[in-house]
Amino acid sequence: MTKENQNRRISKGWQLTASITSIFIIIALGFTLIFAPAAIEKGTNQINAHPxxxxxxxxxRLHQQLTVADLHADSLLWNRDLSQQENYGHVDLPRLQQGNVAIQTFAVPTKSPRGQNYSRNESDAPDGITMLAMIQAWPPATWNSLYQRALYQSGKLHKLEQSNPEDLKIIRNQSDLGMVLTARQQGSQQVAALLALEGAHAFEGNLDNLEGLYEAGYRMIGLHHFFDNRLGGSLxxxxxxxxxxxxxRALARMEALNMIVDLAHSSESVVDEVLKLAKRPVVISHTGILGTCDSxxxxxxxxxxxxxxxxGLIGIGFWDAICDTSPEGIVNTLRYAIDLVGEDHIALGSDFDGGTKVSLDASELAVLTELMIRKGFSETEIRKVMGENVQKFLMKHLPEEKTEA
Incomplete structure (x- = not known):
């Protein structure tokens, strides 16, 4: 064999090896994109096993008569098709309908520090959502832009609405909510979906982006998540x-647009100052009560x-912020909260699909009605806490019609 032929054969061997390697890389990448997102979520959004x-x-009978509302679920962060019922995660349209949910807030996180904890997180800590966006094959524009991540997740909810108009309607104003509630009185199971931003770091320091988020359908803004941002300190x-x-300036602009301000995750100093400055009531969409859970x-x-x-409204969570995450623990926290501030200011704020481990999913909310009856809650208290308070708050504080951004 001539040296030229030998070199040609070696070259072909390398080409074959490179081709096989490329094929394996493509297969591995495809496997990751198909199976990794579900595996990640199954290990993240968990439900305690129970009969x-x-x-x-x-x-x-009472539960089916309620206007059930939840102030916080992070379901848009994940790659599940929310029009289909799954055996993992906490929220999808079939399970919302099984739980008789009339109003569901879809909160949108855009940054979450790896190794996050309740005590101290640096604002420049490595971000866990960046890797999740890549693994879930989000558009490259979302990999480095928190604002684009907010727009992308909003787009997911709009597509869900377009594909399932009889089952879901994004509410941008009081009129939208009124239409859903009227339809439900006539037998519809349509869910009113409120878009909320979890952390104003997605403004990227530009109030023009707040107006872009308004145009994208956002009507509630959480000032903070797990780290300090340009607006002030995180809890x-x-x-x-x-x-x-x-x-x-951001607070004033949100109020001018009739956007609801959410103080979940904000430092006590921020909460104190917002309460002094705000001209409209605010919410804490998902929390525990310090008096029952020293966290x-x-x-x-x-x-x-x-x-x-x-x-304002306080949404009581279903995860470890209430310490006892059983249905009975949730109801006990609701009782304490009502006794603390009155029946008109307490709501559900599940934190479903928020990287949480809970004891029920959206289809099982009737167990809370059951336990409240057993524990002697009045029917009025049950109706208000399970959703009427949220309904009244939104009908008063959402824009009456479209507000120009």
Whole structure:
């Protein structure tokens, strides 16, 4: 064999090896894109194993008469098709309908530090959502832009609405919500979907982006998530600081647009200052109550009372911010919260699909009605806490019609 032929054969061998390697890389990448997102979520959004919860006829009948509302679920972060029922995660349209949910807030996180904890997170810590966006094959524009991540998740909800118009409607104003509630009185199972941003770091320091988010359908803005941002300190950040000048400007612009301000994850200093500055009631979409669960995740009972005194809402969570995550633990926290601030200011704020381990999913909410009946809640208390308070709040504080951004 000539040296030229030998070199040609070696070259072909390398080409074959490279081709086979490329094929294996493509197969591995495809396997990752297909199976990894589900595997990640199954290990993240968990449900404590339990037998079916017994629901009495009395509780079932009352539950079907309720306007059930939840102030916080992070379901848009994941790659599940929310029009289909799955055996993992916490929320999809079939399960919302089985739980008789009339109003579901879809919260959108855009950054979450790896190794996040309730006590202290650096704002420049490596971000876990970046890798999740890549693994889930989100558009490259979302890999480095928090604003684009917010727009992308909003787009997912709009596509869900377009594909399932009889089952879901995004509510942008009071009229939208009124149409859904009227349809439900006539037998529809349509869900009113409220878009909420979890953390104003997605503004990327530009209030023009707030207006872009309004145009994308967002009507509730959480000022913070697990770290400090340009608006001020997070409850789990480093500074504990008050609102910055940019934060005050952002608050004023949100209120001008009739956007609801959410103080979940904000530092106590920020909560205190917002309560002094805000002209409209605010919410804490998902929390525990410090008086029942001594956790750095929860702000003081005094601040909770001040939010209620200003006409606000407090959404009680279903995960470890309430310490006891059983259905009975949720109901006990609801009882404490009602006794603390009154029946008109308490709501559900599940934190479904928020990287949480809970004891029920959206299809099982009737167990809360069951337990409230057993524990002697009045029917009025049950109706208000399970959703009427949220309904009334949104009908009062959403834009009446389209507000120009």
């Amino acid at each position: 079916p919860y017994p629901i009495s006829q009395e509780a079932s 789990h950040g480093v500074s504990g600081s008050r609102l910055s000048l940019f934060g005050r 750095p995740r929860n702000i003081s009972d005094n601040l909770i009372q001040r939010i209620a005194e200003k006409g």
